[in-house]
Amino acid sequence: MNAPTFAEQSAEAEGEELDVDYTMEAVDEEEVLREELEWEADSSAELTSTSVLSRDLLRLSRWSQKDDLLDEEAPDTVSSSLQSLRGTDLLAQYQAELLRQEAVHKKLLQAIREAESETEEVAPLPPSQDARADMQGLDYYL
Numbered sequence: 001m002n003a004p005t006f007a008e009q010s011a012e013a014e015g016e017e018l019d020v021d022y023t024m025e026a027v028d029e030e031e032v033l034r035e036e037l038e039w040e041a042d043s044s045a046e047l048t049s050t051s052v053l054s055r056d057l058l059r060l061s062r063w064s065q066k067d068d069l070l071d072e073e074a075p076d077t078v079s080s081s082l083q084s085l086r087g088t089d090l091l092a093q094y095q096a097e098l099l100r101q102e103a104v105h106k107k108l109l110q111a112i113r114e115a116e117s118e119t120e121e122v123a124p125l126p127p128s129q130d131a132r133a134d135m136q137g138l139d140y141y142l
Contacts, residue, residue, distance in 0.1 A: 056081040060094065067107045082115035 059081050063069050070078060085091040095112055098105045 052084060056084050057090075060085065060091075063108050063111075064094070064098065064105060067105055070107045070111055078111050079115050079118060082112055083119050086116060086119055 059073075059077075063073075063078075082091075091112075095109070098109050098112075102109065
């Protein structure tokens with residue numbers, strides 16, 4: 001009923017087999033390096049304000065979970081991350097919550113205070129904004 005789908009084997013068929021070389025391709029290390037450089041260039045091109053904010057919030061979240069991670073981070077990284085979040089309502093709320101749990105998060109609170117003092121020393125308010133803030137009365141906030 002069913003016809004065989006394979007050719008019948010014969011003594012002559014053995015001589016017609018293909019010799020297949022199963023060796024791995026040689027890796028071109030220069031090509032690998034070029035691909036890595038392209039990948040790094042592509043990943044740095046995707047930096048947007050949203051991705052930077054997300055990265056800094058993720059760092060802040062990790063630091064709040066384990067206060068000792070601040071010792072492992074470079075001080076410049078900690079300072080720049082906290083300065084980018086400075087002035088946001090989220091950081092103010094985060095700091096208020098950390099103050100409630102002050103015993104656990106002493107290092108993170110200290111890092112936030114240092115970042116705030118560095119920012120105040122480096123960039124005080126321009127005179128026009130300072131004068132505008134003095135002229136606004138309480139009705140501005142109502």
